[in-house]
Amino acid sequence: MEALNIKMGKRIRHDRLLKAFIFFFVDLSLCSPSITQGELPFMTSDVKEVAGKSFDYIVVGGGTAGCPLAATLSEKFSVLLIERGGSPYGNPLVMEKRFYGYSLIQTDEFSSVAQDFTSTDGVRNSRGRVLGGSSAINGGFYSRASEDFIDKAGWDKESVKDAYTWVESKIVSKPELTPWQTVVEFGLVEAGFLPYNGYSLEHVEGTKIGGSIFDVWGIRHTSADLLKAANPKNVVVLLNMTVKNIVFKSNGNASETTVKGVRFIKSDGSRDQTYKAYLNQPKNCTSKRGDVILSAGALSSPQILLLSGVGHRKQIENFDIPHVKNLKGIGKKMKDNPSIAVLVDTNPQSRQPEPPQVSGIAKDFKFIIEGGVIPTSFNATRMPIAAKIAFPVSEGELKLSSSDPRQTPAVKFNYLDDEKDLDACADMVHLLERVARSHSVAFYLGAKPQNNLMTSTDEQRKFCKENVRTYFHYHGGCTVGSVVDNDYKVYGVKGLRVVDGSTFRESPGTNPMATLMMLGRYQGLKILREREHVSSLSTQQNP
Numbered sequence: 168m169e170a171l172n173i174k175m176g177k178r179i180r181h182d183r184l185l186k187a188f189i190f191f192f193v194d195l196s197l198c199s200p201s202i203t204q205g206e207l208p209f210m211t212s213d214v215k216e217v218a219g220k221s222f223d224y225i226v227v228g229g230g231t232a233g234c235p236l237a238a239t240l241s242e243k244f245s246v247l248l249i250e251r252g253g254s255p256y257g258n259p260l261v262m263e264k265r266f267y268g269y270s271l272i273q274t275d276e277f278s279s280v281a282q283d284f285t286s287t288d289g290v291r292n293s294r295g296r297v298l299g300g301s302s303a304i305n306g307g308f309y310s311r312a313s314e315d316f317i318d319k320a321g322w323d324k325e326s327v328k329d330a331y332t333w334v335e336s337k338i339v340s341k342p343e344l345t346p347w348q349t350v351v352e353f354g355l356v357e358a359g360f361l362p363y364n365g366y367s368l369e370h371v372e373g374t375k376i377g378g379s380i381f382d383v384w385g386i387r388h389t390s391a392d393l394l395k396a397a398n399p400k401n402v403v404v405l406l407n408m409t410v411k412n413i414v415f416k417s418n419g420n421a422s423e424t425t426v427k428g429v430r431f432i433k434s435d436g437s438r439d440q441t442y443k444a445y446l447n448q449p450k451n452c453t454s455k456r457g458d459v460i461l462s463a464g465a466l467s468s469p470q471i472l473l474l475s476g477v478g479h480r481k482q483i484e485n486f487d488i489p490h491v492k493n494l495k496g497i498g499k500k501m502k503d504n505p506s507i508a509v510l511v512d513t514n515p516q517s518r519q520p521e522p523p524q525v526s527g528i529a530k531d532f533k534f535i536i537e538g539g540v541i542p543t544s545f546n547a548t549r550m551p552i553a554a555k556i557a558f559p560v561s562e563g564e565l566k567l568s569s570s571d572p573r574q575t576p577a578v579k580f581n582y583l584d585d586e587k588d589l590d591a592c593a594d595m596v597h598l599l600e601r602v603a604r605s606h607s608v609a610f611y612l613g614a615k616p617q618n619n620l621m622t623s624t625d626e627q628r629k630f631c632k633e634n635v636r637t638y639f640h641y642h643g644g645c646t647v648g649s650v651v652d653n654d655y656k657v658y659g660v661k662g663l664r665v666v667d668g669s670t671f672r673e674s675p676g677t678n679p680m681a682t683l684m685m686l687g688r689y690q691g692l693k694i695l696r697e698r699e700h701v702s703s704l705s706t707q708q709n710p
């Protein structure tokens with residue numbers, strides 16, 4: 168136990184460990200409020216309510232960024248939000264913390280809330296397919312981006328803070344640590360992740376407890392809950408429909424590409440029947456108009472652009488899609504933070520799953536380490552401690568693999584291709600082992616601390632190459648500066664924006680969910696400000 172008593176910036180008190188053990192035996196979810204709580208009155212799967220109609224804004228993808236964006240725009244404008252998946256409410260795989268991780272193992276081709284995909288590198292991965300997007304299947308760890316990241320993005324600091332606070336006031340809770348999470352905390356401190364910062368939403372070096380979108384009853388609050396702030400008179404959330412492509416105006420002016428609306432299909436597979444929804448048209452050419460905003464995530468937003476004929480001509484024409492606009496950056500700069508995990512348990516066991524709640528941020532913010540209990544089947548879990556490289560150099564590409572928008576496009580991330588990433592990974596393995604083999608972890612498992620750590624760089628590099636996996640923070644494909652400008656408008660196309668993880672040149676160092684929710688709110692408010700004097704009444708219906 169001596170190792171537990173090492174000095175920290177702020178001492179972790181022993182009564183916390185006792186409290187954590189008590190928590191272990193009292194399953195708070197038994198007295199949880201109903202998981203159906205939160206159904207939204209403006210959700211529908213009835214295509215007739217929407218097909219052929221016009222709106223000021225059409226948001227494609229009700230995910231992490233799309234929900235806060237639609238909620239915010241609806242304060243002043245009519246908004247249609249189209250989501251390919253169904254409602255998260257009432258689904259225990261989404262809503263209940265005790266089933267965390269099960270959604271990733273119960274997948275099917277077209278309807279499960281998590282959609283499996285394997286990158287061309289051979290790494291298995293997942294993405295959300297439900298209102299709330301990937302915030303409905305993820306670990307729920309909530310952490311703001313660093314000031315440096317916000318500076319680089321050129322965002323207004325005060326507005327960023329307000330947008331984070333808006334999100335946090337609605338869906339973020341301070342977690343109670345379980346015994347295992349407390350042990351991970353001690354292990355990180357023991358391995359030198361200092362200072363100890365306690366509970367913090369900020370991205371700070373050392374060890375910290377992050378926020379959570381799971382509340383004290385173990386109920387998940389996805390970004391869909393942010394839609395509760397929407398103006399119910401102004402918003403329609405259309406579920407179970409997949410947007411196939413963007414509809415452009417054919418005004419004969421080849422130099423100007425203007426968006427008219429979107430075309431979509433039912434997600435269940437009846438692909439032959441397509442439906443359309445339109446943007447309201449401005450009364451005259453000087454009035455401002457709304458946009459179609461793609462918030463379909465790092466894989467689908469570039470895919471929808473390519474399926475719409477926007478992108479590299481050759482790729483598009485290979486799928487018999489008419490080419491509309493040459494924009495070479497689409498599908499480029501795809502990145503996924505390389506990750507390595509070490510299992511601390513020797514065998515699978517049937518434990519309650521636990522999302523990561525404590526993180527170690529090390530070496531000038533280069534590495535992030537977290538630990539959890541992850542289900543590998545319906546009756547077995549493992550206990551990995553995993554680390555990611557925060558700012559990898561290697562990048563890859565996304566290409567169409569089918570004209571079916573429900574299929575995941577082909578994506579290659581080129582994990583660890585760059586020597587700098589491989590060196591960083593070797594360094595990361597060293598740190599990871601120090602946590603995984605710490606006295607704290609060994610004490611919890613009732614084992615002796617192992618001292619057979621990998622020592623040679625060659626051994627660590629080999630381990631990295633053979634074991635690289637995802638931390639699920641993939642991003643890029645429509646990056647700022649190459650596909651969208653600083654206002655998130657697609658270059659050369661009128662009435663089209665992208666607001667989601669595809670616009671990130673790099674993931675915000677820490678876990679990205681908080682910053683994507685913030686981005687939805689931030690960009691929504693920015694658009695409202697831009698159009699302060701325009702009301703939806705100044706527009707006429709289309710067609």
Ligand SMILES: Cc1cc2nc3c(=O)[nH]c(=O)nc-3n(C[C@H](O)[C@H](O)[C@H](O)COP(=O)(O)OP(=O)(O)OC[C@H]3O[C@@H](n4cnc5c(N)ncnc54)[C@H](O)[C@@H]3O)c2cc1C
Pocket residue numbers: 227228229230231232233249250251252271293294295296297298299300301302304305306307308309310408409410411462463464465467468471572638639640641667668669677678679680681683
């Ligand atoms: C398993 C897992 C664990 C993670 N853990 C964490 C964590 O603990 N903390 C953290 O900060 N981050 C975590 N992440 C990362 C984070 O959740 C994602 O980076 C983030 O949610 C992505 O947000 P987004 O808005 O870009 O996309 P998404 O949230 O994925 O939203 C895209 C939405 O668009 C919909 N859509 C896609 N195509 C179409 C179409 N053609 N038509 C209509 N709708 C469409 C999708 O169904 C989805 O709802 C995790 C991710 C995963 C997958």
